[in-house]
Amino acid sequence: MAIIVDKVQKKRDIALSCKSLFIQKGINHITIAEVAKTAGVGKGTIYEYFKNKEEIVFEITNIMMQEHEEKLQREIAKMNSTKDKIKKFSEFFYDEDDFELREIYKEFTSISLINPNDEMIAFQTEANNHFFNLFKSVIEDGVKSHELIPESLSLAQGIFSTGKGMFIMSTITNSIDDLKKELDLYIDTIFKLMEVK
Numbered sequence: 001m002a003i004i005v006d007k008v009q010k011k012r013d014i015a016l017s018c019k020s021l022f023i024q025k026g027i028n029h030i031t032i033a034e035v036a037k038t039a040g041v042g043k044g045t046i047y048e049y050f051k052n053k054e055e056i057v058f059e060i061t062n063i064m065m066q067e068h069e070e071k072l073q074r075e076i077a078k079m080n081s082t083k084d085k086i087k088k089f090s091e092f093f094y095d096e097d098d099f100e101l102r103e104i105y106k107e108f109t110s111i112s113l114i115n116p117n118d119e120m121i122a123f124q125t126e127a128n129n130h131f132f133n134l135f136k137s138v139i140e141d142g143v144k145s146h147e148l149i150p151e152s153l154s155l156a157q158g159i160f161s162t163g164k165g166m167f168i169m170s171t172i173t174n175s176i177d178d179l180k181k182e183l184d185l186y187i188d189t190i191f192k193l194m195e196v197k
Contacts, residue, residue, distance in 0.1 A: 015059035082142030
């Protein structure tokens with residue numbers, strides 16, 4: 001009797017078994033042979049599921065982003081303050097619990113910048129739009145509950161993008177010593193303008 005393999009789950013399992021390898025060494029410093037050994041499969045099996053290492057990083061990123069979103073939604077559902085919810089979004093950029101996702105996301109982003117393809121661009125666009133819409137809905141709820149002034153909605157894109165920009169600057173330069181402190185200060189200051197007096 002033939003063994004039936006759940007190919008979607010197998011692909012997921014292979015990718016996740018290699019997560020630490022990609023985090024520790026980076027995509028440019030590992031081979032498919034190392035990936036196969038880490039996953040406990042042959043090189044042929046790797047190529048059965050992935051064209052290259054970049055696709056493995058893409059799969060890991062996709063899985064981890066879904067898990068991150070589920071956790072984020074659970075956590076913001078427990079909060080009352082719009083400002084605290086917005087700060088919860090920014091924790092991704094510095095919180096130790098999100099270290100692995102940040103490292104994988106950096107790998108994915110570098111691949112996307114160096115060798116973009118339609119699938120990666122679509123994923124980046126969809127993920128960005130999805131997280132922005134979730135972010136914007138938090139601000140909309142703050143306006144509906146009369147915690148924030150209506151004009152706050154026009155600041156949503158700027159606040160969302162500023163967090164990413166500060167993260168990138170802290171990653172590639174030494175211009176931000178304490179990212180949490182800077183993001184909190186920025187959010188606290190913006191909220192002084194947005195909160196209903």
